[in-house]
């Protein structure tokens with residue numbers, strides 16, 4: 001492995017205030033000696049940072065505030081779900097260790113408490129999802145239930161512009177190989193019909209003039225996935241990923 | 244980098260973004276929100292050809308698609324001449340505000356506008372601010388006008404106010420805590436004040452106020468979704484609440500969809516009726532249990548409220 005020297009905490013603010021060569025802007029970074037570590041593999045960090053959802057990863061100074069409040073870690077008690085640690089592993093490039101969490105990282109419920117509280121303005125939740133994408137794209141993680149849901153959801157809304165909730169439910173449950181007991185289905189359907197809330201199939205709401213916009217977005221979606229995977233192989237990401 | 248400190252221009256009649264939930268499973272929320280607004284002399288102008296905001300799902304697949312979806316709605320609001328968009332779903336508030344944050348960067352805005360144009364939609368100048376309908380009612384009418392509109396105070400009802408996760412979070416997107424008319428991100432209180440004005444006893448220290456319901460993974464991670472929904476109900480039980488009031492269709496639907504599982508795992512005594520806050524307000528403003536659509540909810544608040552003498 002090549003010896004790489006890299007500062008982990010970067011200052012990316014535009015409003016630095018320097019006087020006679022001294023930063024007096026009051027940014028906490030100015031009190032920190034830049035952390036320089038050697039023997040890093042920065043390929044994961046560089047890829048995550050190159051994604052718009054992951055661009056804030058290098059602000060992280062490992063305080064652990066995100067993990068302390070994370071509802072999965074603290075309330076649900078899933079100790080191995082540790083956003084601070086996931087970020088650390090991505091920063092220093094310990095891919096082997098990161099892969100141990102490939103079947104855990106997708107469980108982030110997007111509550112955004114971490115983003116709210118991060119003192120450094122890291123979009124933790126989006127960074128965590130980006131690290132998850134890295135693992136998925138490099139073959140380090142199987143497609144997770146959350147990935148399947150994200151895709152089913154997106155396909156569903158792109159069809160008419162708005163969600164057909166009942167059809168999303170049916171499609172997703174089929175993807176997971178589950179079937180709702182007929183009794184439960186009837187009970188729910190009856191209650192929804194009674195209140196006029198069940199609008200599915202031909203009755204579903206649709207956005208006027210959606211076809212053109214939907215087609216453009218469908219193309220964008222494919223293009224983005226291609227670009228993300230391609231940038232991974234360009235960055236030299238390892239693992240058996242295919243473009 | 245951060246959401247604006249000032250809200251920018253306000254409209255006397257802001258645009259209203261219903262979102263898929265309010266036109267679907269959250270119909271009771273939509274209907275009663277309109278009742279409440281009408282009684283308070285407030286109005287909103289519906290964005291007719293709106294599209295789904297993409298919630299928290301689409302951004303995991305593509306940044307540009309996840310920004311273009313809400314941006315199309317914000318652009319429609321701007322072409323209606325509005326500077327303000329009000330939404331009733333926490334997920335919608337989140338993704339609309341997130342799009343605003345993204346298009347603040349000129350390069351992103353250029354790319355998104357090219358996509359909007361290509362798709363036949365108006366372009367977006369980034370000038371529409373986003374507010375939750377709870378914040379809208381609180382800033383425009385406030386507890387005083389709500390109190391004056393009450394015909395049948397909710398005396399004797401103890402309510403746990405449940406705000407959920409994305410109502411104010413993250414402040415980077417919503418501007419919470421430092422924007423006029425936005426609630427506090429760690430200790431939201433607008434709902435407490437409005438329901439108190441309706442005569443209810445509100446548990447202002449309800450510990451599950453801003454926890455996540457697990458709704459984003461309502462189907463994909465059942466264990467978590469059921470555990471989080473159950474802990475909201477269980478905290479409400481511990482605090483002595485009769486009812487839980489929600490401000491988010493995702494939270495409402497997630498909790499109510501898992502009632503059978505919660506009952507099986509934690510017992511009948513954990514269960515509480517769960518209602519949209521506008522259903523309670525509508526009831527306090529004189530609507531009947533049926534008019535406030537309280538029969539729609541799976542948790543059957545209608546039965547409970549009738550037993551407490553509300554017709």
Ligand code: SF4
Pocket residue numbers: 059060061062063064065066067083084087117118119120121122124
């Ligand atoms: S709260 Fe922010 S700075 Fe602290 S460990 Fe988490 S991401 Fe890093």
Ligand code: SF4
Pocket residue numbers: 066069070071072073083107108109110111112113114115124125128
């Ligand atoms: S958004 Fe995800 S990582 Fe952040 S606190 Fe919530 S569950 Fe934890």
